Amino acid sequence: MNTTGEQLLRQLAPQVLAAVVRRYGNFGAAEDAVQEALAAAAFEWPRAGVPENPRAWLIQVAARKLTDQFRSESARRSRETKFVLTTPAEENVVPPPDEATVEQDDTLVLLFLCCHPALTRPSAIALTLRAVGGLTTAEIARAFLVPEATMAQRISRAKQSIKSSGLGFVLPPPEQRNASLSAVLHVLYLIFNEGYATSSGSTHQRLDLSSEAIRLARAAHELLPNDGEVSGLLALMLLTDARRDARSGPNGEIIPLDEQDRSLWNQTAIAEGVELVTNAMKRGTVGSYLLQAAIAAVHDEAPRVEDTDFAQIAALYEELLRISDNPMVRLNHAVAVAMVRGPAAGLALLDGLARDPRIKDHYRLAAVRAHLCERAGEIPLALSYYQAAAEKTASIPERNYLCMKIARLRDN
Amino acid sequence: MKFMLMMHAPRGTGEYQILSWKPEEFRAHIQFMKDLNRELREAGELVGAEGLAPPGQARIVRSHGDGPPEVTDGPFAESKEFLVGYWIVDVENAERAHAIAGKASTAPGPGGKPLGIKIEVRQVMSGPPDSL
Numbered sequence: 001m002n003t004t005g006e007q008l009l010r011q012l013a014p015q016v017l018a019a020v021v022r023r024y025g026n027f028g029a030a031e032d033a034v035q036e037a038l039a040a041a042a043f044e045w046p047r048a049g050v051p052e053n054p055r056a057w058l059i060q061v062a063a064r065k066l067t068d069q070f071r072s073e074s075a076r077r078s079r080e081t082k083f084v085l086t087t088p089a090e091e092n093v094v095p096p097p098d099e100a101t102v103e104q105d106d107t108l109v110l111l112f113l114c115c116h117p118a119l120t121r122p123s124a125i126a127l128t129l130r131a132v133g134g135l136t137t138a139e140i141a142r143a144f145l146v147p148e149a150t151m152a153q154r155i156s157r158a159k160q161s162i163k164s165s166g167l168g169f170v171l172p173p174p175e176q177r178n179a180s181l182s183a184v185l186h187v188l189y190l191i192f193n194e195g196y197a198t199s200s201g202s203t204h205q206r207l208d209l210s211s212e213a214i215r216l217a218r219a220a221h222e223l224l225p226n227d228g229e230v231s232g233l234l235a236l237m238l239l240t241d242a243r244r245d246a247r248s249g250p251n252g253e254i255i256p257l258d259e260q261d262r263s264l265w266n267q268t269a270i271a272e273g274v275e276l277v278t279n280a281m282k283r284g285t286v287g288s289y290l291l292q293a294a295i296a297a298v299h300d301e302a303p304r305v306e307d308t309d310f311a312q313i314a315a316l317y318e319e320l321l322r323i324s325d326n327p328m329v330r331l332n333h334a335v336a337v338a339m340v341r342g343p344a345a346g347l348a349l350l351d352g353l354a355r356d357p358r359i360k361d362h363y364r365l366a367a368v369r370a371h372l373c374e375r376a377g378e379i380p381l382a383l384s385y386y387q388a389a390a391e392k393t394a395s396i397p398e399r400n401y402l403c404m405k406i407a408r409l410r411d412n
Numbered sequence: 413m414k415f416m417l418m419m420h421a422p423r424g425t426g427e428y429q430i431l432s433w434k435p436e437e438f439r440a441h442i443q444f445m446k447d448l449n450r451e452l453r454e455a456g457e458l459v460g461a462e463g464l465a466p467p468g469q470a471r472i473v474r475s476h477g478d479g480p481p482e483v484t485d486g487p488f489a490e491s492k493e494f495l496v497g498y499w500i501v502d503v504e505n506a507e508r509a510h511a512i513a514g515k516a517s518t519a520p521g522p523g524g525k526p527l528g529i530k531i532e533v534r535q536v537m538s539g540p541p542d543s544l
Contacts, residue, residue, distance in 0.1 A: 122502070147458075147459065154457075155456070395537060396538040399537070
């Protein structure tokens with residue numbers, strides 16, 4: 001199937017699933033039926049042409065699969081009569097294609113359900129990619145480099161958890177709305193991060209998780225256009241992804257922000273991200289995704305690294321620290337301060353972090369310390385911190401980058 | 413996050429000499445491993461698991477690029493232990509990997525007693541950066 005066809009299917013997947021769940025209730029069974037309908041469309045449409053109302057076609061096929069499923073089960077347990085009796089006749093017909101608002105709410109409910117805090121994060125990620133993202137289990141498995149059977153189990157366990165926790169197909173009540181939304185945003189953020197961290201080297205045959213995350217965040221933004229954090233997350237992804245072509249070399253080696261060829265940055269994505277940040281900032285309440293996006297925007301708007309407004313970046317990190325005392329934010333803040341007031345000021349801020357159990361053994365702390373020592377001319381100290389960082393990181397590109405740093409420093 | 417769980421057994425001590433176990437002890441041990449693997453598969457966490465042939469069959473292969481590679485049955489790193497099998501699991505965090513290793517460690521040996529097998533847990537590289 002061509003890319004447009006695939007895109008159409010992925011876009012329709014959550015709407016179709018939501019419509020089927022709303023009608024028949026059973027999330028797990030509906031999800032299987034929709035996957036079968038998507039597979040049927042991928043097979044049928046290229047030869048017979050895309051139907052006039054593709055969404056209705058998919059809903060109808062999924063409903064038929066679901067009925068078949070119920071029927072074959074009921075052969076043993078005579079569930080068929082019960083099914084027929086409990087389903088009002090009017091619910092067995094396909095709805096008119098103009099139920100736009102209902103459809104939108106449905107996709108949102110689906111997103112809340114797939115990212116429910118009752119699920120483990122790996123389960124929520126897998127289920128979101130499949131049910132909302134419309135990806136196949138095989139595609140998701142390849143993206144995470146695990147066997148397909150493992151991913152299939154993860155998805156089926158996720159569906160099982162939804163079933164056993166008795167979550168209904170309704171929007172979370174207003175008082176839980178914020179917690180639910182932040183769970184959704186966290187899952188999307190993790191998907192993006194996974195793609196960002198692994199999208200180097202010989203991974204081009206893998207599904208691009210960063211683009212999937214952007215697509216999902218865009219969908220969430222369309223559903224909740226006035227939510228600052230949703231705008232912020234989408235902007236953060238766009239502004240980070242804009243540097244994709246510049247941030248690694250031909251062998252997947254890391255090129256840090258200050259050494260990147262900025263002519264390779266995607267200006268369209270930057271413009272979109274900056275606009276999202278600007279509009280959301282005007283609306284008031286500023287959350288942590290929006291602040292992170294604002295920081296990314298300041299970096300992206302500087303034509304050269306020396307043009308970067310590091311004072312503003314430091315101030316934005318201070319805002320972030322006011323929202324939550326996160327040691328990683330504290331670390332980044334120290335880097336920005338070092339850019340404004342020199343490496344000694346940055347190093348002084350790191351001393352407190354060295355006692356924080358959440359970060360004291362993290363490779364990033366050692367890497368930042370090494371970098372600041374190097375800038376301060378303390379080469380032997382820098383070398384020992386780079387070494388400590390290289391021994392602690394679990395990322396191969398990071399380790400290679402740090403080893404290269406050590407080699408260069410020794411050379412000089 | 414992916415982790416490799418490596419099961420080490422001491423060389424040449426009685427309770428690890430599987431050949432000297434009673435059939436039911438051996439069966440219980442194998443059943444335990446099968447159950448554990450099924451559990452991990454059903455949890456959507458198993459990436460792969462294998463048991464390794466005894467170290468007597470191990471070979472060292474080495475090549476310096478000049479001529480065919482050398483294949484010898486040693487020298488091996490001096491150690492009192494050898495690798496008998498491994499799992500690769502994809503789990504939410506390190507604690508979960510430790511819990512799985514903890515369970516694997518209790519595989520039964522002679523008399524159905526937990527062997528207390530030593531399991532080395534190592535993170536597989538190139539996972540996403542650890543988020544805090």
